Amino acid sequence: MEIRDVVLRPSYTSRGDETIEATVQVGSASATVTAPAGASTGETEVVHLPKGGFNTVIVNFDKSKLIGVDASDLKAVYEGLVKIGGSDRFEKIGGATAFSVSVASLVAEALASGRKIFSLIGLEPTIPYPLGNVLGGGKHAGPGSPDIQEFLASPVGAKNAFEAITLNILVHKEVRKEIEKKDPTFAGGKGDEGAWAAKLTDEEAFDIVRRAIDKVSKEHGVRIIMGVDMASSTLYENGVYNYARKGKKLTREEQLSYVEKIINDYDLKYVEDPFNEDDFESFAELTRSVKALIVGDDLYTTNYERLKKGAQIKAGNGVILKINQVGTVYQAKLFAELAHKNGYAVITSHRSGDVCEGYLADIAVGMGSALMKSGVVGGERISKLIRLARINEQEANIPLWRSTV
Ligand code: 2PG
Ligand code: MG
Numbered sequence: 001m002e003i004r005d006v007v008l009r010p011s012y013t014s015r016g017d018e019t020i021e022a023t024v025q026v027g028s029a030s031a032t033v034t035a036p037a038g039a040s041t042g043e044t045e046v047v048h049l050p051k052g053g054f055n056t057v058i059v060n061f062d063k064s065k066l067i068g069v070d071a072s073d074l075k076a077v078y079e080g081l082v083k084i085g086g087s088d089r090f091e092k093i094g095g096a097t098a099f100s101v102s103v104a105s106l107v108a109e110a111l112a113s114g115r116k117i118f119s120l121i122g123l124e125p126t127i128p129y130p131l132g133n134v135l136g137g138g139k140h141a142g143p144g145s146p147d148i149q150e151f152l153a154s155p156v157g158a159k160n161a162f163e164a165i166t167l168n169i170l171v172h173k174e175v176r177k178e179i180e181k182k183d184p185t186f187a188g189g190k191g192d193e194g195a196w197a198a199k200l201t202d203e204e205a206f207d208i209v210r211r212a213i214d215k216v217s218k219e220h221g222v223r224i225i226m227g228v229d230m231a232s233s234t235l236y237e238n239g240v241y242n243y244a245r246k247g248k249k250l251t252r253e254e255q256l257s258y259v260e261k262i263i264n265d266y267d268l269k270y271v272e273d274p275f276n277e278d279d280f281e282s283f284a285e286l287t288r289s290v291k292a293l294i295v296g297d298d299l300y301t302t303n304y305e306r307l308k309k310g311a312q313i314k315a316g317n318g319v320i321l322k323i324n325q326v327g328t329v330y331q332a333k334l335f336a337e338l339a340h341k342n343g344y345a346v347i348t349s350h351r352s353g354d355v356c357e358g359y360l361a362d363i364a365v366g367m368g369s370a371l372m373k374s375g376v377v378g379g380e381r382i383s384k385l386i387r388l389a390r391i392n393e394q395e396a397n398i399p400l401w402r403s404t405v
Pocket of ligand 2 (some may be wrong): 046297320
């Protein structure tokens, strides 16, 4: 159905970053969607907002290029946004605007036509397992916290999404107890995504999360895998990985051995961004040497051309999909399609600064995702998780992802 109106408003993410809220009217229905924002962003992501911030975008946005466009045609919405944004990098409006208009068009079309949001994407849907950040460091937490950005859990043995969400919440609670055993003065601080932010070394953090996962897994008889997002581009300086909090610098070869070691020592099944964002070769080498999901986030930035390049040498076996890294649902769909064709697991992800809308779940299902990375607690995280559980309840025919690791 035709887009009849687009209205942009200024808004903020959970971290207080400026962002854009878009209301799109399609037929007689309308939907409002707000864009999230990242902190550990990849070099090849589109800009979040151009110079001048949300006010400049709102004043200059030429909505006439979208009026009359068929909202069910993802490509047509993308093309309209390219005209307004200056190019497929959306430099005049930012990824935030492209995201909010594109997702709001999809949601409004679903409402207007009575179809499901996930079905409008046009790929084979799956119910992903939630992948939750339980302990944080790096750019998402303060000084004294681990160098590694995220310690993650995913209950891939759960019988449904709701059980998996519950188990991740239990792991999160258990991690707090473990931190308190180590540091009785722990004040309960959390980082940007609701993960605990404590004064710990990486190794202490690994031990704590491993113990918490093992306890919950054993008590409930459900397999829960452990993972990390190393966000290595944020550690990489002048050709070495600088673990500043630990006071150690690792060369590329040392980083490779270190990552292999932590995968073995802690039985990690998910490792995101273990190397700098341009080091496709090291991703490929690690993927050959271990049995775990090796996932490119800053490496790929949801960018089709980068994945085409990486897939040739099998750099990683999983990709992070974040629509706002690239702009629109259409571009992200092409990226997901290419990932599936090359045997990559798709992990649809939130951003560290996010919003209380739950549409990430619809997108994760529609993109055929293995996992949905969306934190564990906090309103902006729970909204997505509960929406995932509801889709799982309502869509008995859509299978849950079957773990390959
Ligand atoms: C990441 C994300 C989300 P940010 O690195 O994967 O966890 O963080 O949104 O800051 O890029
Ligand atoms: Mg990441």
